[in-house]
Amino acid sequence: MMKWKKKTISKEKVIDKNILILLVLFMLGILAAGCRHSLALQDGSGNKKDGLTQENGESDKDTIVVGFSQVGAESDWRSANTESMKSAFSRENGYELIFEDGQQKQTNQIMAIRTFIQREVDYIVLAPVTETGWDTVLQEAKDADIPVIIIDRRVDVADESLFTCWVGSDFELEGKKAAEWLNRYARTKGIAPEDIHIVNIQGTIGSSAQIGRTKALSNAAREYGWDLIAEMPGDFTQAKGKEVMESVLRQYDNINVVYCENDNEALGAIAAIEAAGKRAGSDITNGEIMVISFDGVNADALGYVKKDKITAIVECNPFHGPRVASIIQQLEAGKTPEKFSYVDEEVFSANKTVISLSVDGKDYDVTILSEEN
Helix, strand or coil, X not given: CCXXXXXXXXXXXXXXXXXXXXXXXXXXXHHHHHHHHHHHCXXXXXXXXXXXXXXXXXXXXXXXXXXXXXXXXXXXXXXXXXXXXXXXXXXXXCEEEEEEECCCCHHHHHHHHHHHHHCCCCEEEECCCCCCCCHHHHHHHHHCCCCEEEECCCCCCCCHXXXXXXXXCCHHHHHHHHHHHXXXXXXXXXXXXXXXXXXXXXXXXXXHHHHHHHHHHHHHHHHHCCEEEXXXXXXXXXXXXXXXXXXXXXXXXXXXXXXXXXXXXXXXXXXXXXXXXXXXXXXXXXXXXXXXXXXXXXXXXXXXXXXXXXXXXXXCCCCCHHHHHHHHHHHHCCCCCCCEEECCCCEEECXXXXXXXXXXXXEEEEEECCCCC
16 A cells, blocks of 8 residues: 655745745835824825925925914804914915814813824914913923913913913903993993892803903902802803803893803803893893903804994904914024013994993003994
């Protein structure tokens, strides 16, 4: 009987085969790493961090890369602020803007800043959702030698060298203007302080705008003897402003002033006032509810000023893009910009009872709006 001879494979051939497999795996690993590196250098528009344009691959070394962490899109003010930044930091102006929407969450913004650091951007711009909780991540940016510019709201950090500078509004001054407008109106009309019953629909709790505007009203209420009935957060949104107003109208029947910490809240509050069969207006001695607001960006809100549904708006200017670009150009030139830069802002009303204010020893004219202007 014939026996089949078992075929054997030499040890040398087994080793050669294993070496071949390892070489193939090694080459695949290099290709994969290269792909990951290429993707990591691109933002959502396909533009590369290293300055190579996707269209022609030519070097664009003069482009300044800016990472911008925005709070979110909770209001018309915020949307206008975002558009101002995007317009200022366009490719036509010599910039590459990496934009991240924080969606009202500090954790998202911290993650965005760390991404900017990893991508080695030239500058970081932060519009913080709240004042506190930034020390660690800003230290990381400082360690990476990346200047950080804060806009709009402030940050409360132990070491102010953690950010390069700040540009925005004096929110407490805005609140003082609104309170002084009400004080002068009441005195001119002969309305006793104890007859003024105020509800404050606050902004996002912990934000600089909320802190400053709330503080100004609270101080004025104590100084002038007004009845500050309630303070409730409206999160700077129209929907929440309406919800809060509906709630306080069910709880209190003597409200005659609503201090809304932005225009969107004011629009929501007016919708609730009118749905309850009441009227928004300046004639508080005859049952109307006066609405005072902030921002002056929303077209509907400005239209309501002309109709006396919003009695006064204190401006909060959102157009920080050119201001931040100017700061960056100063830094590029080796100059030191101002640590804190405040913007000038107006007061709008259609009511001619108050045409000027005096706050902290400084006079401010009230811009009277009409259908003609």
